Amino acid sequence: MNIESRAKAVESNVSHRDMANAIRFLAIDAVEKARSGHPGMPMGMADVATVLFSRFLKFNPADPAWPDRDRFVLSAGHGSMLLYALLYLTGYEDVTLDQLKRFRQWGSKTPGHPEYGHTTGIETTTGPLGQGIATAVGMALAERLMNARFGNALVDHFTYVIAGDGCLMEGLSHEAISLAGHLKLNRLIVLFDDNEISIDGSTSLSCSDDQLARFAASGWSVRRIDGHDPAAIHRAIEEERQSDCPSLIACRTVIGFGSPHRQGTEKAHGAPLGGDEIAATRIALQWPYQPFEIPEDILTTWRAIGVRGELACSAWTDRLWQIDVEVRSRFEAALDGKLSNAHADAIAAIRARFSTERPNIATRQASQQVLDEITASQPNLLGGSADLTHSNLTHGKSQKPVRRCLLDGSYIHYGVREHAMAAAMNGIALHGGFIPYGGTFLTFADYSRPAIRIAALMGVRVIHVMTHDSIGLGEDGPTHQPIEHLASLRAIPNLLVFRPADAVETAEAWDCALQAKHRPSILCLSRQALPTFRSDTRGANKVALGAYLVANPEGRRDVTLIATGSEVAIALDAARRLAKADIRAAVVSAPCFDLFAEQTDEYRSAVLGRGPRIGIEAAIQGDWTRWIGEDGEFVGMTGFGASAPADVLYREFGITAEAAVAAALRTIDRHNSRSIDQ
Ligand SMILES: Cc1ncc(C[n+]2csc(CCOP(=O)(O)OP(=O)(O)O)c2C)c(N)n1
Numbered sequence: 001m002n003i004e005s006r007a008k009a010v011e012s013n014v015s016h017r018d019m020a021n022a023i024r025f026l027a028i029d030a031v032e033k034a035r036s037g038h039p040g041m042p043m044g045m046a047d048v049a050t051v052l053f054s055r056f057l058k059f060n061p062a063d064p065a066w067p068d069r070d071r072f073v074l075s076a077g078h079g080s081m082l083l084y085a086l087l088y089l090t091g092y093e094d095v096t097l098d099q100l101k102r103f104r105q106w107g108s109k110t111p112g113h114p115e116y117g118h119t120t121g122i123e124t125t126t127g128p129l130g131q132g133i134a135t136a137v138g139m140a141l142a143e144r145l146m147n148a149r150f151g152n153a154l155v156d157h158f159t160y161v162i163a164g165d166g167c168l169m170e171g172l173s174h175e176a177i178s179l180a181g182h183l184k185l186n187r188l189i190v191l192f193d194d195n196e197i198s199i200d201g202s203t204s205l206s207c208s209d210d211q212l213a214r215f216a217a218s219g220w221s222v223r224r225i226d227g228h229d230p231a232a233i234h235r236a237i238e239e240e241r242q243s244d245c246p247s248l249i250a251c252r253t254v255i256g257f258g259s260p261h262r263q264g265t266e267k268a269h270g271a272p273l274g275g276d277e278i279a280a281t282r283i284a285l286q287w288p289y290q291p292f293e294i295p296e297d298i299l300t301t302w303r304a305i306g307v308r309g310e311l312a313c314s315a316w317t318d319r320l321w322q323i324d325v326e327v328r329s330r331f332e333a334a335l336d337g338k339l340s341n342a343h344a345d346a347i348a349a350i351r352a353r354f355s356t357e358r359p360n361i362a363t364r365q366a367s368q369q370v371l372d373e374i375t376a377s378q379p380n381l382l383g384g385s386a387d388l389t390h391s392n393l394t395h396g397k398s399q400k401p402v403r404r405c406l407l408d409g410s411y412i413h414y415g416v417r418e419h420a421m422a423a424a425m426n427g428i429a430l431h432g433g434f435i436p437y438g439g440t441f442l443t444f445a446d447y448s449r450p451a452i453r454i455a456a457l458m459g460v461r462v463i464h465v466m467t468h469d470s471i472g473l474g475e476d477g478p479t480h481q482p483i484e485h486l487a488s489l490r491a492i493p494n495l496l497v498f499r500p501a502d503a504v505e506t507a508e509a510w511d512c513a514l515q516a517k518h519r520p521s522i523l524c525l526s527r528q529a530l531p532t533f534r535s536d537t538r539g540a541n542k543v544a545l546g547a548y549l550v551a552n553p554e555g556r557r558d559v560t561l562i563a564t565g566s567e568v569a570i571a572l573d574a575a576r577r578l579a580k581a582d583i584r585a586a587v588v589s590a591p592c593f594d595l596f597a598e599q600t601d602e603y604r605s606a607v608l609g610r611g612p613r614i615g616i617e618a619a620i621q622g623d624w625t626r627w628i629g630e631d632g633e634f635v636g637m638t639g640f641g642a643s644a645p646a647d648v649l650y651r652e653f654g655i656t657a658e659a660a661v662a663a664a665l666r667t668i669d670r671h672n673s674r675s676i677d678q
Helices: 003-011 016-034 040-056 077-090 097-101 131-150 165-169 171-182 211-217 230-240 275-284 296-322 325-336 341-357 363-377 418-431 442-458 485-490 503-515 567-580 593-597 601-608 646-652 657-677
Strands: 071-074 159-164 188-194 221-226 247-252 381-385 411-413 435-441 463-467 496-498 521-525 548-551 559-563 585-589 613-616 633-635
Touching: 016 040, 016 077, 016 097, 016 275, 016 296, 040 077, 040 159, 040 188, 040 230, 040 296, 071 077, 071 131, 077 097, 077 159, 077 296, 131 159, 131 165, 131 171, 131 188, 131 325, 131 418, 131 442, 159 165, 165 171, 165 188, 171 211, 171 418, 188 230, 211 221, 211 247, 221 230, 230 247, 296 325, 341 363, 341 503, 363 381, 363 463, 363 503, 363 521, 381 418, 418 435, 418 442, 435 442, 442 463, 442 485, 442 521, 485 496, 496 503, 496 593, 503 521, 548 567, 559 567, 559 657, 567 585, 567 613, 567 657, 613 657, 633 657
Parallel strands: 071 159, 159 188, 188 247, 221 247, 381 411, 381 435, 435 463, 463 521, 496 521, 559 585, 559 613, 613 633
Antiparallel strands: 548 585
16 A cells, blocks of 8 residues: 555544644644744644645654655744644654643743754754745755665655745745755745735735745746645645655645634734633634543544554665665765764875975865865765855865756855855755755855854754955955954854864864764855964864964963964964063964863963963954953954955054054053052
């Protein structure tokens, strides 16, 4: 029996309406108990979700991470109770009835919006509208890329998305659907909750888009159906699964379906229905059961749907064991995301070469050389750039581009779509099989920031290569010169922000980013050439310490100069000048604040010293005070940059060795006079 006929057999005793009402009332009751949440969307999309989960979705609650499962993304994350209800009904261990009763409460598995890693069965964190659909594009892309490498027997699944008006109004959705249409990601099916209501009221208040025409213009297969007609939903999904491009099924639904006084209005969107209205809804939908009560036959039917996935899962496992051993081990290694032994050798070799040759190159160029080495030894590295490949230098020489008909490549031309690139990289990382990295200019980190934040929240390994990291980029001027970006990115928890100072540090930063399996990283790289000061590369990776002593005077230490990236060379120059006046300056390179903060107090004190400290970075001060203390001085930017050659800008903005020397002398004086006063 195929899946469809099994589904029909499973469902024969219980009506579609009862199956869908089970979702509706779990959502109604949980939101009511929490006195908070969004009942309207689950009530409206319950029919669509029932058809999808009961007749099409390939999933196994007993093995939620089964690699060939279909991915289901609830892009309209405010409707989280739809997902929690489905996870409970189909038998996921994490989501019990008790957890539904504790919806939105401290410590529960059912937080306000679905959180990846918090609850099994949640494929990605959603809530910020538009992120889900764009993340799903990455998942659908990863699926096709893995399929091209490993074939139908191992990789053959769909990515389904439920997205609402809000997701489609967000600009991110444009980038995402455009990319998906271009790449012909035909395993992506978006079920649009076309209820024409958002928080303020009718969508006609703010939006006149013809969504079908819009998606069609981006190369999608589109159609509109009655989202409360199970036969129409079934037919649409069945037919769109055959499409050779991504599909949009606009499901015309009624928000809050079944609630006599709220349905079809914004009142159903984001507030509990209240006791009287719930009673009226129970009557209207002929659901005479108590809150959270699901009659046994309905629950049994739903659970049987969950169990059915075990068959497909075990058939897949059988296929995995029949496959050639070498292919299987490559497949498992890719999914595991482990770095190969060859990778460690490649990093060691390039560190050794850089330290011997001591090249005077931009860190973006050093990064290019690192990529040339590691992409050859690490085939699951999936690179790309938002149309700045030749500036970001992100294309490893062995990498073939991914094209709509050539999905066996490993380099993606994301186009000028920074936000979609960042969100798609999240989806690629979540899907498994690849370690995604992608490039743009650091100043455009703002365009991708919402997706970077979600990556940090989810704890996924995504690597952003952000070049042109300061006024050092020169003539392009203040629009392109990042000033506040380092500070603002460092403010995101669980995100590693690296600013390597030379070629060796660049190789080490890459290694750290790749080793950070549960954190995203940003590599901030210079446009301009920087001298290589590191010649000691045999020992441990020093960037992994976050900050370390680059120059340490014998005996006495009068001042510590702490710098990052291109400004480490300025600090070293300043230290040499101070030495001439018998002032002993230590120099610290601090390529990653986050990792330094994780070191022991002892190590941090040894690096920072007890005396006065100067921070040097061609950016705003941000949280530098934590390293230089209240008494320290910061040599950096206080406002926007300007258009001029880099050396002129450094001089005019006072980020020079002379300025660092002057700051050192001032702080030493202050420090000494305070010591005398005491
Ligand atoms: C980026 C972002 N902006 C705003 C919100 C707040 N918000 C949550 S739901 C919503 C309205 C969404 O409307 P729609 O997608 O039509 O959902 P429905 O009313 O059908 O449930 C808004 C503005 C958000 N979650 N994310």
